[in-house]
Amino acid sequence: MNTLGFICFLLAFHASLSVKGPFSAAQNNNGAPTPQFMPLQGLTQNFYQTTCPKAQGIIKSEVTKIINQNPSEAAGLLRILFHDCFVQGCDASILLTKPMVSEQVAAPNNRSLRTSTIRILDQIKDKVEAVCPGVVSCADTIVLSTAIAVELVGGPNIPMLLGRRDSNNAASNQTVVANIPAPTLNISALKQNFQNHGLDSADLVALSGGHTFGQAHCRVVDLQLTPTVSTDLNAAFAANLSRICIPGGTNNSANRGALTVHLDFISKDVFDNSYYTNVLNKVAIFHSDAALLNATDTKQLVQLYAQDQNKFFQQFKVSMLKLTQLGVLTGRNGIIRKKCSVPN
Numbered sequence: 001m002n003t004l005g006f007i008c009f010l011l012a013f014h015a016s017l018s019v020k021g022p023f024s025a026a027q028n029n030n031g032a033p034t035p036q037f038m039p040l041q042g043l044t045q046n047f048y049q050t051t052c053p054k055a056q057g058i059i060k061s062e063v064t065k066i067i068n069q070n071p072s073e074a075a076g077l078l079r080i081l082f083h084d085c086f087v088q089g090c091d092a093s094i095l096l097t098k099p100m101v102s103e104q105v106a107a108p109n110n111r112s113l114r115t116s117t118i119r120i121l122d123q124i125k126d127k128v129e130a131v132c133p134g135v136v137s138c139a140d141t142i143v144l145s146t147a148i149a150v151e152l153v154g155g156p157n158i159p160m161l162l163g164r165r166d167s168n169n170a171a172s173n174q175t176v177v178a179n180i181p182a183p184t185l186n187i188s189a190l191k192q193n194f195q196n197h198g199l200d201s202a203d204l205v206a207l208s209g210g211h212t213f214g215q216a217h218c219r220v221v222d223l224q225l226t227p228t229v230s231t232d233l234n235a236a237f238a239a240n241l242s243r244i245c246i247p248g249g250t251n252n253s254a255n256r257g258a259l260t261v262h263l264d265f266i267s268k269d270v271f272d273n274s275y276y277t278n279v280l281n282k283v284a285i286f287h288s289d290a291a292l293l294n295a296t297d298t299k300q301l302v303q304l305y306a307q308d309q310n311k312f313f314q315q316f317k318v319s320m321l322k323l324t325q326l327g328v329l330t331g332r333n334g335i336i337r338k339k340c341s342v343p344n
């Protein structure tokens with residue numbers, strides 16, 4: 001099947017397996033926990049209003065230019081934000097490359113965070129530095145750029161709070177491994193990982209919705225395909241993934257390490273609720289995606305968000321606000337890095 005054939009297959013597949021969850025609209029309202037969020041002291045929406053009033057405008061215009069050229073960078077940004085905040089807090093430690101060993105080469109990140117996105121963040125920060133030197137943190141640059149990008153590709157408006165400061169050190173490989181969930185985790189390990197970060201099942205399900213766009217490297221996808229095809233995957237979908245990823249398939253090139261597949265084949269660069277339909281239809285790629293169906297509370301939320309994009313967006317907004325205040329440095333703590341890759 002060629003690419004067009006594959007897309008047609010998936011469209012037909014989605015249509016034939018449209019979601020029929022057990023909820024009526026009224027039950028949806030009762031079934032969903034009310035999203036709750038407590039703002040952290042020291043963070044405000046207009047943090048730079050007096051110190052760098054142009055900051056937000058500059059970041060918005062840069063991100064808009066970038067997303068117009070390449071909408072898939074929104075996914076690159078969201079993953080960098082997640083991997084920053086889950087390891088030692090949202091302190092931009094993920095962007096440090098010198099003089100310490102970078103988190104970027106730690107096992108869960110190795111060769112899978114987009115270098116293009118890291119360069120983009122450096123460029124945005126340079127533009128802000130040119131106007132207000134030493135004022136706006138790299139941590140806030142990641143958070144604000146991501147929120148703007150996600151909204152530009154269809155996601156909700158997230159009223160991000162600002163005022164984070166940067167760390168001057170990166171976390172060890174061991175710390176990254178301990179904090180970033182592996183795609184092989186089962187539902188109780190996923191819940192435990194999120195709970196360790198102060199996040200609940202609703203946060204787990206809503207933030208996993210980040211897999212509604214972006215890509216995965218074949219070496220990760222292979223975990224679901226070899227030695228035997230995982231029962232997480234629809235058989236025809238797995239066969240197509242194998243054709244793309246497995247040696248001997250159509251892409252048996254020397255450059256296999258760089259091969260990727262879309263996390264969402266239907267709307268690959270759009271932030272919408274199709275991730276949840278994909279999970280229900282067994283066309284979401286990772287075991288950690290399928291595992292959301294293995295506990296009653298997370299399964300009900302997958303069904304709810306598949307039916308109701310507004311409910312997903314409401315929870316995603318709150319979960320992102322919670323995620324982006326994990327372990328933040330404020331006030332006199334931390335520094336403002338001028339170049340995000342070095343501790344000044």
Ligand code: HEM
Binds near residue numbers: 076213
């Ligand atoms: C729940 C546990 C999670 C696991 C096990 C997981 C695992 C992964 C893996 C293995 C990849 C593919 C990496 C690659 O091969 O390039 C990936 C991609 C991605 N993840 Fe997750 N993830 C999780 C949660 C999240 C969360 C909470 C977010 C954001 C809120 C997120 C956003 C993304 C995005 C946007 C991509 C695509 C990145 C790109 O296209 O550059 N993930 N994830």
